[in-house]
Amino acid sequence: MTQLAFPDLTLALPEIFLAAAAMVLLMLGVFSRESAAARTVSYASILVLLFTIVMVGLVTDGRAVTFGGTFIVDTFAVYMKALVLLSAAAAILMSREYLETNKIFRFEFPVLVVLAALGMLMMISANDLIALYLGIELQSLSLYVIASFQRDSSRSAEAGLKYFVLGALASGLLLYGMSLVYGFSGSTGFDALAKLFHGDAEHGVPLGVTIGIVFIIAGLAFKVSAVPFHMWTPDVYEGAPTPVTALFAVAPKIAAMALFIRIMVGPFGDLSDQWQQVIIFISVASMLLGAFAAINQTNIKRLMAYSSIGNMGYALIGLAAAGHSGDAEISASGVEGMLVYLAIYMFMNIGTFACILLMRRQGRHVEDISALAGLGKSNPALALALGIFMFSMAGIPPLAGFLGKLYVFQAAIRAELFTLAIIGVLASVVAAFYYLRIVKIMYFDAPEEEFDGPVSFEMKSILVVSSIFILFFILLPVPLLDSAAAATASLFN
Amino acid sequence: MIVQALAFYLFAIMTVAAAVMVVSARNPVHSVLFLILAFFNSAALFVLLGAEFLAMILVVVYVGAVAVLFMFVVMMLDISFAELREGFLQYLPLGGIIGLILLLELAIVLGGFVFSPEASEHFAAPIPKGGAVSNTEALGEIIYTNYVYFFEAAGMILLVAMIGAIVLTHRTRSGVHKQRISDQINRRPEDTVEVKDVPTGSGI
Numbered sequence: 001m002t003q004l005a006f007p008d009l010t011l012a013l014p015e016i017f018l019a020a021a022a023m024v025l026l027m028l029g030v031f032s033r034e035s036a037a038a039r040t041v042s043y044a045s046i047l048v049l050l051f052t053i054v055m056v057g058l059v060t061d062g063r064a065v066t067f068g069g070t071f072i073v074d075t076f077a078v079y080m081k082a083l084v085l086l087s088a089a090a091a092i093l094m095s096r097e098y099l100e101t102n103k104i105f106r107f108e109f110p111v112l113v114v115l116a117a118l119g120m121l122m123m124i125s126a127n128d129l130i131a132l133y134l135g136i137e138l139q140s141l142s143l144y145v146i147a148s149f150q151r152d153s154s155r156s157a158e159a160g161l162k163y164f165v166l167g168a169l170a171s172g173l174l175l176y177g178m179s180l181v182y183g184f185s186g187s188t189g190f191d192a193l194a195k196l197f198h199g200d201a202e203h204g205v206p207l208g209v210t211i212g213i214v215f216i217i218a219g220l221a222f223k224v225s226a227v228p229f230h231m232w233t234p235d236v237y238e239g240a241p242t243p244v245t246a247l248f249a250v251a252p253k254i255a256a257m258a259l260f261i262r263i264m265v266g267p268f269g270d271l272s273d274q275w276q277q278v279i280i281f282i283s284v285a286s287m288l289l290g291a292f293a294a295i296n297q298t299n300i301k302r303l304m305a306y307s308s309i310g311n312m313g314y315a316l317i318g319l320a321a322a323g324h325s326g327d328a329e330i331s332a333s334g335v336e337g338m339l340v341y342l343a344i345y346m347f348m349n350i351g352t353f354a355c356i357l358l359m360r361r362q363g364r365h366v367e368d369i370s371a372l373a374g375l376g377k378s379n380p381a382l383a384l385a386l387g388i389f390m391f392s393m394a395g396i397p398p399l400a401g402f403l404g405k406l407y408v409f410q411a412a413i414r415a416e417l418f419t420l421a422i423i424g425v426l427a428s429v430v431a432a433f434y435y436l437r438i439v440k441i442m443y444f445d446a447p448e449e450e451f452d453g454p455v456s457f458e459m460k461s462i463l464v465v466s467s468i469f470i471l472f473f474i475l476l477p478v479p480l481l482d483s484a485a486a487a488t489a490s491l492f493n
Numbered sequence: 494m495i496v497q498a499l500a501f502y503l504f505a506i507m508t509v510a511a512a513v514m515v516v517s518a519r520n521p522v523h524s525v526l527f528l529i530l531a532f533f534n535s536a537a538l539f540v541l542l543g544a545e546f547l548a549m550i551l552v553v554v555y556v557g558a559v560a561v562l563f564m565f566v567v568m569m570l571d572i573s574f575a576e577l578r579e580g581f582l583q584y585l586p587l588g589g590i591i592g593l594i595l596l597l598e599l600a601i602v603l604g605g606f607v608f609s610p611e612a613s614e615h616f617a618a619p620i621p622k623g624g625a626v627s628n629t630e631a632l633g634e635i636i637y638t639n640y641v642y643f644f645e646a647a648g649m650i651l652l653v654a655m656i657g658a659i660v661l662t663h664r665t666r667s668g669v670h671k672q673r674i675s676d677q678i679n680r681r682p683e684d685t686v687e688v689k690d691v692p693t694g695s696g697i
């Protein structure tokens with residue numbers, strides 16, 4: 001037997017740290033006093049997540065693999081991991097008040113979020129089909145549990161169960177696709193697959209590989225809740241506790257999109273003729289459904305669910321453009337647009353959910369859109385923040401949401417996907433209707449009772465940071481654009 | 494060769510027959526027992542294929558753990574299986590058609606089954622030539638070395654499953670009396686005993 005080199009653990013240091021920290025946090029929660037446990041573990045896990053961002057930033061140098069090529073660290077991974085960790089930390093920060101009012105503030109919540117974040121980091125760094133699957137399962141399993149964290153509420157339990165059953169189905173589809181790809185190619189490693197499929201576009205691809213790719217796309221589309229695999233989204237978003245919904249809307253989607261990009265432009269990059277059509281269809285269907293189905297919603301969490309379906313449609317425009325065969329520069333511009341879009345999407349969603357979490361009357365959280373009536377008079381600051389997020393989501397210049405859409409549409413036009421770009425613009429016009437309706441309700445409808453005060457420091461800081469980002473991104477877009485460009489470049493070399 | 498073929502048909506027929514009985518048996522406990530029979534026969538099929546490790550896993554995990562768990566669930570939950578099966582015939586035509594379509598699709602996929610010519614050069618962990626190692630040994634050699642990352646990741650997933658099960662079901666029961674030794678030792682006579690001076694003959 002040949003002696004195997006010991007894997008380079010330094011590359012996986014952030015993940016190892018996060019795994020160890022999750023276990024330490026668990027012990028901390030179990031052994032500290034019951035009354036203080038949840039609060040201590042909550043703040044400790046935010047620190048752990050922020051420290052992991054620093055570690056993620058430190059370990060990179062270009063592109064490196066470890067564990068026999070199954071684990072990859074590159075600038076793309078660093079960018080995506082930073083987004084995921086930031087949104088997970090924000091979700092924990094936002095959760096305290098809600099969980100306390102609903103009497104479900106237990107220390108397992110932050111621990112499960114940390115474990116989910118670990119799963120997401122593993123997804124982003126996956127360079128092998130098995131690593132991909134294990135990352136997805138670690139992430140999903142933690143999320144299923146926190147979806148039904150409010151276990152005395154039947155809606156929360158239903159949300160968790162629905163998510164679990166449909167998620168298991170999606171995992172089945174994904175595994176089936178992966179086994180087909182493995183069966184027809186003999187390898188699970190992304191590098192080996194890329195080498196194998198290189199130049200395959202000319203002399204035809206085995207049918208099994210095509211079917212496998214379609215199944216993998218179906219499984220991943222479920223994870224980003226793109227049409228036609230979106231059915232679970234509104235119910236799960238509505239039923240799950242609001243801070244959990246805030247997490248669902250951001251972190252897992254960014255991680256799954258990272259996986260989508262990595263697997264499509266990596267091993268299957270030369271087979272883009274096989275998957276570009278599928279992505280275009282998913283993207284168009286998501287944008288249209290997100291635009292039209294949200295119009296009739298009265299619950300703001302359901303509205304955000306449809307909005308996130310639509311937003312994933314816009315992000316997938318970038319991936320469709322990345323499927324442009326021939327010119328690597330055009331493909332790169334698609335991925336770059338997508339990365340910028342996802343970063344802006346993260347800030348908009350975290351801000352909006354912070355506003356939703358502040359909708360409290362007499363110590364109870366309300367979720368009806370009509371409850372926002374007259375907010376412009378009763379709480380001008382909150383109304384202004386929510387107004388900024390809504391205008392940004394609707395894509396009104398000069399807010400950040402406009403620029404995000406602009407970059408993906410530009411990429412689509414460069415890749416000559418004119419129909420896709422036009423449908424995207426039209427869908428965003430329709431979607432503007434329901435975003436602006438919220439602004440209208442806040443400023444022009446007869447005022448209702450005031451929301452409960454006072455706003456805690458955590459919430460204030462989240463609202464201020466995200467609205468400043470959205471408002472002033474246009475003045476200083478260079479740092480984000482540069483890092484997105486660097487991330488894309490590391491993917492295409 | 495003929496013995497192998499005979500064994501294959503024996504085990505295959507037994508598997509299918511046991512699987513049919515799982516669905517059609519009236520008594521749920523019998524269903525579970527037939528399920529165990531089906532597992533054993535599929536394990537035998539794996540042995541015929543030369544995959545003795547999978548056969549062992551099937552017996553240990555599915556027969557040893559999963560089937561016993563099923564048995565517990567069937568016996569503990571009061572489910573009327575006759576009621577569940579009531580609409581069975583009603584949905585048979587639709588289910589049958591869907592099954593047929595899936596079968597045809599599988600036939601199409603398998604009909605076009607061509608291995609990529611370069612596939613064998615890309616095997617991530619090729620089987621050692623000449624049958625020098627059994628496949629249990631071959632798996633054992635890579636699972637803790639090449640695939641140690643996957644092994645650890647699977648461990649994390651199991652940890653999450655455990656935390657999840659506890660989070661979703663564990664309740665602290667109120668009204669449970671526990672012995673608190675420090676409280677008992679710290680009790681002082683002054684806190685609990687009051688000495689009253691009762692005048693003689695007046696009562697309390």
